[in-house]
Amino acid sequence: MMQCSRSTPRSTYVGLLSLFLISSAMFGAQEDSSLRQGKVTLEWHRVELDAPCFFFTRHGVIWSAEFRDGSTLSVVCTFPLPFRGPQLRLRYRDSRGQALVVGRCIFATGCNDARFCIARSGNNVPFLLETEWQSVDGGKNDGRRRITKSSYTGPEEPYLDSVTWNFQPTTGTLRWVNEKYEYLVPVSQLVGVAGTCAVLSQSVGAKVDRLTRSGTEVRQ
Numbered sequence: 001m002m003q004c005s006r007s008t009p010r011s012t013y014v015g016l017l018s019l020f021l022i023s024s025a026m027f028g029a030q031e032d033s034s035l036r037q038g039k040v041t042l043e044w045h046r047v048e049l050d051a052p053c054f055f056f057t058r059h060g061v062i063w064s065a066e067f068r069d070g071s072t073l074s075v076v077c078t079f080p081l082p083f084r085g086p087q088l089r090l091r092y093r094d095s096r097g098q099a100l101v102v103g104r105c106i107f108a109t110g111c112n113d114a115r116f117c118i119a120r121s122g123n124n125v126p127f128l129l130e131t132e133w134q135s136v137d138g139g140k141n142d143g144r145r146r147i148t149k150s151s152y153t154g155p156e157e158p159y160l161d162s163v164t165w166n167f168q169p170t171t172g173t174l175r176w177v178n179e180k181y182e183y184l185v186p187v188s189q190l191v192g193v194a195g196t197c198a199v200l201s202q203s204v205g206a207k208v209d210r211l212t213r214s215g216t217e218v219r220q
Contacts (some may be wrong), residue, residue, distance in 0.1 A: 040121050045116035053077035053086045068125040070095035070174045090133045102167035103133025111136045111197035137161040151215050153178045177214040
C-alpha cells in the first residue's frame, strides 16, 4: 500500500506552531510537495482555509476537492450547537456517501491548518491517501475540549494546546494527538489580540511531554 512521505517527523510539530499560518516545516519550503514512486506521484497539498467563518458570513461548504473513486474532501463552516459560535470542520465523504468529520476547530479562539496527500498517475483524477488537520488554541485557555465522541484534551492549564488529526481513507483509521506547550509570554497578552495566530511564534515554549495524549479510531 502506498504511503505519503512526511517532510518532518511528528515531534517537529512545534515548527508548525512557530510559523503558524505563515509557513511550516511540515510542508517543506513550498505549500505543495511531492514524491515520485514509480509511475505514481504522491503529493501533499494545503487545504484552503482563508474563507471567513463567523456568525454573519456564509455557512456550509467553503472549500472542496473530489477524487477518482467519487469521494470528496471539504471544509464546512457550521454551527454545531445553539448559541455557540461557528466551527470549521474537515469532512470526508466516501464513494457511498457516508460522511465523516476528520478534523475540526475545537477551541474558542482556534487557529487551524490542514493538508491532504494524493496519489496521481498522469493526468488522471487523483486518489486521496491521507488528510491532516491541526487546531491550536490561539492563547485562550479552553480547558477540557472534546476531540472525538469519546476523547478530550487534558484539563491542565495554562498551556498552549495543539490537536492534530490524521485520517487514512483506505483503512478508515483516524489518529489524533493532543500536545501542550509552555507559554513564553502571559496568556493575557495573547487573548483578544488581533492576528493572534500570526504572533504565536512569540509565545510558544517547550513541549510538555508528560501531558501528551493520543488515540486511534477506525471509522468505516
